[in-house]
Ligand SMILES: Nc1nc2c(ncn2[C@@H]2O[C@H](COP(=O)(O)OP(=O)(O)OP(=O)(O)O)[C@@H](O)[C@H]2O)c(=O)[nH]1
Ligand code: SF4
């Protein structure tokens with residue numbers, strides 16, 4: 222079965238130049254994927270390989286450039302490695318058995334601890350003998366370690382088994398499966414406007430349909446224009462209506478109050494991100510002042526439409542809603558800026574191309590920098606008057622909303 226990259230666990234191999242990262246990756250994958258040489262700085266761009274890590278399952282193995290690379294190019298490579306680590310489900314820090322940990326290695330350990338990324342230190346080149354002081358250093362940091370030789374192959378099989386046990390095999394989170402039950406009717410509202418991709422549905426829509434079918438519900442898919450007609454044809458009211466965020470205002474008006482309603486983005490926010498945290502971020506929307514910096518972050522660099530949601534619509538709606546002269550930066554791709562502290566608010570996309578772990582790390586980075594974060598779905602619903610309605614199916618989000626509302630003394 223083909224597994225989407227964002228659903229595979231990402232294992233990032235990092236370490237200083239010449240520690241033997243590429244040799245280790247080649248041993249683990251059983252393929253000569255990465256070039257090995259005794260010239261430091263051989264690996265430049267990250268090398269990715271999807272594979273089955275038995276007994277664990279599908280993973281993506283990522284070999285990276287050394288974390289002690291030098292010069293201007295070296296610094297760029299280190300940034301790429303940093304990004305790869307931020308998106309990792311598991312990190313393998315490779316250290317030369319004859320050396321000691323240096324500040325570069327310690328920084329990786331500190332980062333993994335801070336962002337709760339599980340990791341192992343692989344002491345490579347054990348055939349050359351292990352420096353006892355290195356073991357002492359690792360023990361002092363309580364860093365889990367394991368010795369191998371990528372040259373002779375000793376310890377590799379055991380390492381793979383160890384990694385398979387350590388990679389977090391999170392329980393599958395439901396997108397919608399826990400909100401509906403057998404024979405419920407679920408109505409999905411999918412506007413087919415200029416922004417809709419030609420000839421297909423987008424991933425969150427497809428995933429919602431598939432999961433609804435898995436729990437034996439009856440799915441009705443309609444455009445926003447036909448929603449009223451669709452509802453009138455049903456003998457029983459639907460259990461839930463889910464709409465694309467961009468039609469939330471119309472759908473909110475068209476769906477009777479006693480029928481629960483939410484958006485695909487809110488579902489995705491719960492699935493990939495942290496829905497209560499995004500709701501908490503709404504408080505900051507009302508605290509923004511003239512001249513404040515707002516970051517709009519998109520996790521991939523899709524081709525921008527003329528009236529693009531992240532580049533055009535959200536900035537426009539945010540300025541209209543706050544009536545403030547905001548300075549809005551739009552960043553996309555895998556670059557999540559390191560200067561988060563310069564912003565008053567982060568508005569993040571749904572992150573459908575990110576792993577859940579990567580999205581969680583971004584949320585943690587925002588928290589660490591003390592900057593509130595919201596996502597497109599929650600913000601759009603809020604600015605279009607569909608909060609708290611679109612949050613009602615989710616207890617924790619509603620509880621957070623009650624707190625936010627009290628804090629701001631909203632007159633709703
Ligand atoms: N003796 C011994 N040599 C090894 C072992 N693993 C790798 N080497 C050697 O160490 C050197 C560096 O190996 P690489 O795998 O290219 O190291 P790297 O960490 O990917 O290096 P960069 O890509 O430059 O950052 C090569 O000469 C390898 O042959 C090992 O287990 N034992
Ligand atoms: S939600 Fe984010 S990751 Fe998904 S397509 Fe849009 S910009 Fe890319």
Ligand SMILES: [Mg+2]
Nearest residue numbers: 242243263264
């Ligand atoms: Mg290499």
